[in-house]
Amino acid sequence: MSDDGHAATPVAGRRMTSSELTVWRTLIDTTAELRRILGAQLLQDSGLSPADYQVLLALSEAAGRRLRSSELAAIIGWERSRLSHHLNRMERRGLIGRNHCATDSRGSEVSLTDDGARMFSGATLPHLRAIKRHFTDALTPEQVEALADVLRALQSHLHPEPTTRVEEKRP
Amino acid sequence: MSDDGHAATPVAGRRMTSSELTVWRTLIDTTAELRRILGAQLLQDSGLSPADYQVLLALSEAAGRRLRSSELAAIIGWERSRLSHHLNRMERRGLIGRNHCATDSRGSEVSLTDDGARMFSGATLPHLRAIKRHFTDALTPEQVEALADVLRALQSHLHPEPTTRVEEKRP
């Protein structure tokens, strides 16, 4: 009567060791620190927050540099409400524009302004260099590969579906 | 010429490969997802946010279950202003109490209430189980060790100081 695939997994009843817990906490702390450092650097270099960067990245890769609001939300994995609030602030700063959608009167289309495109393209190189400096340069190629392996394991545990989760994203 | 400590490192002038960039983005996305999942689980199981949990953890381990405000801030690595705001909200909920410090009239002492201690102790086990379920159970012991190695490399790159403070000038 087993109805699903992962019901019978033994999942090693033992408790976590304290060193496993330490690895967990270090993972959270270290990634938080990296996000903080790179976010501050990005803001200082370009005046863009990491959230701004994500939005502008998706828009700059879109055909015609414009996207429906909900497509944009799906691409960057945000809730629509969050996106709407953030687009308000970005519109006020002149980074993006909004028009009514031609094919669906409910929808709205978000477009990259020239100012937004300029800001984004000025932000890209310093940001990539900062990632390299603080992340890639710290690791050997073997360590990068080991980390990729760990992340694959975590992802496939989070999302048992066989669909590949790591979509390709270009700078 | 350069003032920082790692001048002699060749720092491989080459750019990042796209797979290195993908590993970086996956690291950020995956840890964000884990934080989100575990935070939501914690809140649902115990009514405590991750921030509450950190504060209560530090207090519950302190001698007499009380700490000076700035010590607490140092232990959990928060800015004092953030802590002050958060303690206001936790005090309103009856999780902690505040008294004037006896030895320093500027200071304030934060103490764990019985309610706070109960909430925290009820939160601990489910939280540890959730970490095990979503993190530890996804990895082999070898992967955990490889991740620990990667985190050590990242940390020592972020903080060039050797882990042990070797020398300290005393007046």
Add this chain to the structure above:
DNA sequence: GGCATATGATTGACGCATCAACATTGACGC
């Protein structure tokens, strides 16, 4: 057509984090 329901998008309220003042008090030199 006409009505119920679903969907796209926005808004307001609230909790939270950061930043820049601010008030108070301790420490040290004189």
Add this chain to the structure above:
DNA sequence: GCGTCAATGTTGATGCGTCAATCATATGCC
């Protein structure tokens, strides 16, 4: 004591993220 400076802790303003509620429109069913 007095003056300066550092440290402790708080507050207000502002931006951000989440939740529930809302509005307008599209879709489907009869």
